[in-house]
Amino acid sequence: MNTQEVFELNIIDPEDISDVLVKIEKSFGFKFAKNELADTKTFGDLCDIITSRIDFEHSGDCTTQQVFYNIRQSITNIQLLGKNAITPDTELEGLFPKKGRRGMILQIRKELGFSLKILKPREWISNSHLLIFLSSLVGLFINWKFGLTGIVLSAIGFRIADWFGNAFTLKTVGEVADKMARENYIKSRRNPRTVNQQEIVDKIKDLFSHDLDLDPSVLTREAPLF
16 A cells, blocks of 8 residues: 555544444444443544453463364365365365355354355446446436336345355455454454453454555554544
């Protein structure tokens, strides 16, 4: 990312930040109290509040590593592969052929106990529905019934395409492990009553950086939230 593309945290839409806070609640298994963040001024203040709410015993093991081992075990169970055949750099496309892919991912999801959300519709399908939607918006000014019908159909199409999509959103097994540890931290722990205190701020940064397209370098303790 070059200098011209680096955005500061305080120019991000507050609603987008709120969406990340919801993900943090889900990942770490707590709910912010009403007005708990009212006086929060900086990213460091936010991290301190979150850390104070995660009152579990410290354990120094790596969460992402634990997730990788769990995912690897699930894949080897389904694909009948040896563990040594799967590394963090192993590409998902090579492990899961298109035929039966959604079923295999569903099996892994059941074994892990939470949704992977790593499949999406093929790009040409999404683009087709987007074109119908945009055309229907224009059609509202010509024939509102026609336009409204098109919008409804495109919305249904988007939903169906999402249900049956079988294109990966990620490339490697390691990227899946990173995503799981970031979005489902507590559930990803071998012992969900423990946390690695040294990882918490890093996972918070990962969520902000990934979801808000921020360079991690701007997420300093002094970075203003708004």
